[in-house]
Amino acid sequence: MSTxxxxxxxxxxxxxxxxxxxxxxxxxxxxxxTVHAIIGPNGAGKSTLLNVCIGRITPDTGHVxxxxxxxxxxxxxxINQLGVSRVFQTxxxxxxxxxxxxxxxxxxxxxxxxxxxxxxxxxxxxADIREEAEAVLRDVGLHEQRHAxxxxxxxxxxxxxxxxxxxxxxxxxxxxxxxxxGMSRHDTxxxxxxxxxxxxRGMTKVIIEHDMHVVxxxxxxxxxxxxxxxxxxxxxxxxxxxxxxxxxxxxxSEQ
Ligand SMILES: Nc1ncnc2c1ncn2[C@@H]1O[C@H](COP(=O)(O)OP(=O)(O)OP(=O)(O)O)[C@@H](O)[C@H]1O
Numbered sequence: 001m002s003t004x005x006x007x008x009x010x011x012x013x014x015x016x017x018x019x020x021x022x023x024x025x026x027x028x029x030x031x032x033x034t035v036h037a038i039i040g041p042n043g044a045g046k047s048t049l050l051n052v053c054i055g056r057i058t059p060d061t062g063h064v065x066x067x068x069x070x071x072x073x074x075x076x077x078x079i080n081q082l083g084v085s086r087v088f089q090t091x092x093x094x095x096x097x098x099x100x101x102x103x104x105x106x107x108x109x110x111x112x113x114x115x116x117x118x119x120x121x122x123x124x125x126x127a128d129i130r131e132e133a134e135a136v137l138r139d140v141g142l143h144e145q146r147h148a149x150x151x152x153x154x155x156x157x158x159x160x161x162x163x164x165x166x167x168x169x170x171x172x173x174x175x176x177x178x179x180x181x182g183m184s185r186h187d188t189x190x191x192x193x194x195x196x197x198x199x200x201r202g203m204t205k206v207i208i209e210h211d212m213h214v215v216x217x218x219x220x221x222x223x224x225x226x227x228x229x230x231x232x233x234x235x236x237x238x239x240x241x242x243x244x245x246x247x248x249x250x251x252x253s254e255q
Pocket of ligand 1: 046
């Protein structure tokens with residue numbers, strides 16, 4: 001495969017926790033502008049792989065190359081500044097601040113290179129950032145609640161707010177760890193629509209997801225991780241038809 005338009009290249013990455021090999025010789029290439037899903041059974045190593053990509057976990061061997069830059073010695077905030085954002089399984093938001101403030105803080109960080117809690121005083125008077133934050137909240141379907149405290153939101157809405165906090169950073173690569181976990185079918189479908197709209201804008205995304213409806217609605221390519229190894233990769237049709245995948249994972253949920 002040509003590496004020319006690869007945004008992210010994970011090369012030969014392994015990671016052990018004590019005696020447990022969470023990732024074994026993982027190779028993964030993410031093409032610009034695509035949605036790439038990583039699926040696999042519980043404990044397969046998906047979150048570990050995402051954490052390696054954002055610098056939260058240092059691999060024992062191998063490298064992660066983003067946009068031509070080797071990330072080995074980069075801190076998580078530096079990787080974020082390079083253009084990688086991640087929506088976590090447990091939303092990381094400021095519960096005591098309004099939705100608008102939550103979205104404005106990372107806009108400030110994008111502009112000034114620092115993620116400071118007192119950023120709000122600095123940015124609240126800045127109309128351009130406020131307008132952008134309002135547009136992002138419209139995008140994620142939370143504009144009506146923009147003055148509510150983030151802590152009062154439902155779990156699904158908190159996840160959408162966190163997505164807004166990522167989007168305002170205008171990342172080159174958005175990593176989503178189970179973005180629809182805990183959401184109702186209605187909220188899940190809203191999130192699928194949002195992610196489809198982002199795809200039309202050309203944003204590259206890596207998505208970890210257990211919900212096959214979400215995966216097959218969005219993914220251009222799928223990599224299947226099982227016991228720390230990539231056991232299959234291809235288009236949704238190829239992966240769906242792969243007997244190894246059926247055996248390792250899809251069998252039960254696709255019947
Ligand atoms: N910090 C850690 N210390 C020890 N073991 C860990 C740590 N993080 C993950 N593991 C183990 O590594 C393996 C891979 O875990 P990981 O969370 O990456 O899997 P996953 O595919 O994301 O699972 P799930 O779908 O359940 O979220 C599991 O066996 C897990 O228990």
